[in-house]
Amino acid sequence: MSVDVIIEDKRWQAAGLAGLASEAVAATFADLGVPDACEISLMGCNDARIADLNADFRGKPTPTNVLSWPSEERGADIDGDQPKRPADPELGDIAIAYDTCAREAADAGRTMAAHCTHLIVHGTLHLLGYDHERDADATLMEGLETQILGKLGIADPYRIT
Template sequence: MSVDVIIEDKRWQAAGLEGLAETAVGATFAELGVPDACDVSLMGCNDTRIADLNADFRGKPVPTNVLSWPSEERGADRDGGQPRPPRDPELGDIAIAFETCQREAAEAGRTMAAHCTHLIVHGTLHLLGYDHERDADATLMEGLETQILGKLGIADPYRIT
């Protein structure tokens, strides 16, 4: 497994993005039995950059926490079904925005590390074909996120306290 981390915003260095990425992607791969030959690229950027990407790719010119671009379509054919396994070992790209992640972590009473780990797991699952547009798909994806994070000692991010 390799995670190619590109840091555009230096605050991500202090936040330990490279280590968080290795942990999150590694745990996701281990949970799902993804071959070690697979790769992920992750860009740590700021809200301005991710807003531009969100506008270009989704038509939404606002910041978001994380975006992902799978290298191939892997989504399940039926709601709640398992995605297709990757053929391309380069799974795709993820971008994560510093200010939005920091704000969301504070609002949720979570550490920045825990929240970013969750978002990287979330983005990696998207690269592997998981989604949350349909109800059963969302249930499957959120369950996997909770399971993976739990094994890392991170509380369920969907649990309302």
């Protein structure tokens, strides 16, 4: 398993993004039986950079917490089915915004590490073809996130407290 981490915002270094990414991706791969030969690129940036990316790729010129770009379409044809297995070992790219992550973590009463780990698992699942646009797909994806995070000792992020 390879996670190429690019730090554009130095605050991510202090937050331990590289270690969080390795742990989150390894846990996701292990849970889903993804081959170790698969690779992901992860960029730690700020809100301004992710707003530019969001505008360029989604037509939404606002910051968001995480974006992902799969190397190939893997989504399930039928709502709630498993996505297609990766043919390309280079799964794709993820960008994560420090400012939005820190704000969301504080608002939810979670640690930055726990929230960041959740978002990396979430982005990795997107690279693997999971999505949350349709109801059954969302249920499947959220269940996997909760399961993977639970194995890492992180509470269910979808449980309202």
